[in-house]
Amino acid sequence: MNILFELSKEHPNLPQNEIISCLNAENILFTMNEKNDDIVNISTDSDIELIKDVANRLSHIFFVDELYFSCVNSISEIEKMTKIHFIDLPGSIAIRYTNRSKNKKNKEIIKKIAEIYTKNKKVNLKNPDNEIRVFINDSKIYVGKKIISVDRRQYEKRKVQFRPYFSPISLHPRIARALVNLSGIKKKEILIDPFCGTGGILIEACLIGVNVIGSDIEEKMIQGSKETLDFYKLKNYHLIHSDIGDLINHIDFVDAIVTDLPYGKSTTTKGEEMNKLYKRSFEIFSEILKSKRKAVIGLSDKNWAIKIHKNLKLKNIYEFRVHKSLTRYFAVYEKRP
Numbered sequence: 001m002n003i004l005f006e007l008s009k010e011h012p013n014l015p016q017n018e019i020i021s022c023l024n025a026e027n028i029l030f031t032m033n034e035k036n037d038d039i040v041n042i043s044t045d046s047d048i049e050l051i052k053d054v055a056n057r058l059s060h061i062f063f064v065d066e067l068y069f070s071c072v073n074s075i076s077e078i079e080k081m082t083k084i085h086f087i088d089l090p091g092s093i094a095i096r097y098t099n100r101s102k103n104k105k106n107k108e109i110i111k112k113i114a115e116i117y118t119k120n121k122k123v124n125l126k127n128p129d130n131e132i133r134v135f136i137n138d139s140k141i142y143v144g145k146k147i148i149s150v151d152r153r154q155y156e157k158r159k160v161q162f163r164p165y166f167s168p169i170s171l172h173p174r175i176a177r178a179l180v181n182l183s184g185i186k187k188k189e190i191l192i193d194p195f196c197g198t199g200g201i202l203i204e205a206c207l208i209g210v211n212v213i214g215s216d217i218e219e220k221m222i223q224g225s226k227e228t229l230d231f232y233k234l235k236n237y238h239l240i241h242s243d244i245g246d247l248i249n250h251i252d253f254v255d256a257i258v259t260d261l262p263y264g265k266s267t268t269t270k271g272e273e274m275n276k277l278y279k280r281s282f283e284i285f286s287e288i289l290k291s292k293r294k295a296v297i298g299l300s301d302k303n304w305a306i307k308i309h310k311n312l313k314l315k316n317i318y319e320f321r322v323h324k325s326l327t328r329y330f331a332v333y334e335k336r337p
Contacts, residue, residue, distance in 0.1 A: 001043070001044060001045070001046075001048075001066060002033065002041060002042070002043050002066070002067040002068075002144075003030075003041070003042050003043075003044060003051055003064060003065070003066065003067060003147075004039055004040070004041050004064070004065040004066075004067040004133075004135070004142055004144050005019050005039060005040040005041075005042075005055075005058075005061050005063075005064055006038070006039060006061060006062045006063040006064070006065070006098060006133070006135055007037070007038055007039060007040065007060060007061055007062075008060045008061060008062055008152075009037060009038065010060055010174075011060065011318065011320075012037065013318070014060060014178055014182075014318050015040075015060035015061060016035045016040055017182060017316065018058060018059065018060055018178050018181045018182060019040050019054070019058060019061070020032075020040075021181050021182050021183070021184045022054045022057045022058060022181050023042070023054055024184055025057075025181070025184050025185060025186045026050060026053055026054050026057075026186075027186075028044055028046045028050055028051070028054065029044060029045070029046065030042040030043060030044040030046070031043040031044070034070075036137075036139075038100055038135070038137045039135065039137075039142060041067060041070070041142075048066075048147060051064060051147060051148075052064075052147065052148050055147070055148045055150055056148075056150075056208075057177075057181055057208050058150060058177075058181065059150075059152075059155065059173075059174045059175075059177040059178045059181070060174070060178055061150050062098070062149065062150060062152070063098075063133060063146055063147075063148070063149050063150070064146075064147045064148050064149075064150075065133045065135075065142075065144035065145060065146050065147055066144050066145045066147055067142060067143075067144040068085045068087070068143050068144050068145070069081045069084070069085045069142075069143055070140050070141065070142045070143070071140065071141060072139075072140060072141070073101065073103055073105065073106065073109060073136065073139075073140065073141050074105075074109075075105070075108065075109060075112055078109055078112055078113060078141070079112065079116075081143075082113065082116045082117065082143075085143070087117055087132070087145075089121075089129070089130045089145070090129070091122070091128075091129025091130060092121070092122040092123065092124035092128045092129045092130070093117065093118055093121045093122070093123060093124070093128055093129070093130045093131075093132060094123065094124060094125050094128035094130070094131050094132070095110070095113060095114040095117060095118065095131075095132045095134065096131055096132070096133060096134070096146075097110050097133070097134035097135070097136065098133075098134075098135050098136070099136045100135075100136060100137045100138070101136045101137050101138045102138070103136075103138070106136050109136070109141060110134055110136075113132075113134055113143065117132055130145060131145065131146040132144070132145060132146075133145070133146045152174070154173075155172070155173040155174040155177065156173075158173040158203060158232075159172065159173060160198060160200065163198065163228045163231065164227050164228055164231045165198055165199075165223075165224030165225070165227045165228050166198070167197060167198045167221075167224070169197065169198075170197065170198050170200045171200050171201065171260055171298075173200060173203070173204060175320065176200045176201045176203070176204045177204040177208075179201065179258050179296045179298070179330060180201060180204050180205045180208070180210070180256075180258050180296075182294070182296050182316075182318075182330075182332055183256035183257070183258050183293075183294045183295070183296045183332075184256065184293070184294050185205065185210050185255055185256040185258075186210075186255070187208065187209035187210060188209060188210070188211060189210060189211065189255035189256065190210075190211050190212075190213065190254045190255050190256075191205045191210050191211070191212050191213070191254065191255065191256040191257070191258055192212070192213040192214075192215065192247075192251065192254045192256075192257055192258075192259075192288070193205075193212070193213070193214050193215070193257075193258055193259045194215045194216075194244050194247060194257070194259050194281070194284070194285075195215075195216060195244070195259045195260065195261060195262060195281075196214030196215060196216050196221065196222075196225050196239070196259075197216060197221050197225070197260070198221065198224050198225060198228060199214060199224070199225030199228045199229055201258050201259065201260070202214045202225060202229060202237055203228065203229065203232060203234065205258070206229065206232075206234040206236050206237055207232075207234070209236070210236070211236045211237075211238075212236065212237045212238070213237070213238050213239075213240065213251060213254065214237060214238075214239045214240070215239070215240040215241075215242045215244075215247060215250075216241065216242075217241075217242070217243050217244070219241050222239050222240070222241045225239055226239055244277070244280055244281050244284050245280055245284065247284055247288060248284065248287055248288060251288060252288075253288060253289070253290045254288055254289060254290065254293075255290055255293050256289075256293055256294055256295070256296075257285055257288070257289055257294075257295035257296070257297070258295070258296045259296075259297060259298065260297075260298030260328075261277075261278060261281060261297060261298055261299055261300075262274070262277065263299075263300035263326075263328075278299075278304055282309045282310070282312065283310065285297070285309075285312065285333075286309065286310045286311040286312055286335070289312075289335045290335060291335050291336070291337050292334065292335060292336075292337055293334070293335050294315070294332055294333065294334050294335075295312065295332075295333045295335070296330060296331070296332050296333075297330070297331050297333065298328055298329070298330050299328070299329045299330075299331060300326070300327075300328060300329070301329070302317070302319075302329045304329075305317050305329045305331035309333065311335055311336045312333040312334070312335060312336070313333060313334050313335075313336055314331060314332075314333055315332045315333060315334050316331070316332040317329055317330070317331050317332075318330045318331075318332075
């Protein structure tokens with residue numbers, strides 16, 4: 001079975017890597033057929049319900065489809081491919097599309113697909129039994145049956161201003177979820193956020209079935225995180241009021257570290273210089289992370305991301321422009337064996 005992930009394009013390479021991390025985390029064997037800024041196309045023998053589990057973890061996609069075929073954008077090629085990939089689905093049908101190409105002939109192509117696939121079929125645009133997805137970019141057209149659409153509104157509903165404990169310094173839930181996914185954490189494994197703040201990363205990890213530990217030097221942040229996690233009726237968490245250097249006295253090894261390190265004047269470092277705090281933090285990360293597992297760390301300075309850190313190998317860096325004067329770098333590291 002060929003599976004197509006339709007990407008949101010909010011970041012140039014994060015969505016593709018988030019998908020791969022989640023496929024691996026859900027123990028899905030797959031072959032990568034194609035990936036670009038718009039789509040990821042894989043082959044797998046896994047059950048569709050497992051694919052849905054992956055989709056429900058993801059934050060940077062719109063749809064997941066069972067791919068019937070892909071081809072160049074031409075009427076003649078579409079006519080040929082739709083004859084080869086004849087669809088005989090029971091029940092009603094709707095044709096929906098996403099057009100990311102400026103080709104003026106695309107409307108004609110979509111019309112042709114609808115004409116072929118709705119022939120002698122009951123069309124229901126409101127609540128169809130089957131939804132055929134047509135995705136078009138500048139190089140290809142992809143046609144398949146929708147498996148699931150991702151509810152992206154959920155992330156907007158969990159934005160910091162809607163939580164019981166408010167702090168302006170908080171990642172967007174969609175980014176927090178992506179960082180959790182990039183860690184490759186599996187359900188029921190242990191993830192720690194040593195600078196948990198208001199608990200945004202903890203929320204997203206808990207929601208996908210991960211056991212989380214949140215730690216912060218500020219007691220009010222621990223209380224605020226508890227209030228927020230309880231507000232979402234989450235149970236799989238443990239909170240610690242601790243300095244980063246004391247964590248080894250509270251916990252054993254963890255399966256993943258995901259955190260956004262303090263930055264700027266509005267964050268609390270208890271008067272400690274940022275460079276010293278970062279250095280201490282990376283030393284602790286190296287100690288508490290299990291071998292061959294990942295740490296995803298938010299930094300305000302790219303130089304810190306590319307530094308050589310004890311036992312941690314840099315795998316990737318993702319750049320996010322927060323506003324005109326601030327860029328955040330999220331670095332993914334793997335603990336050396």
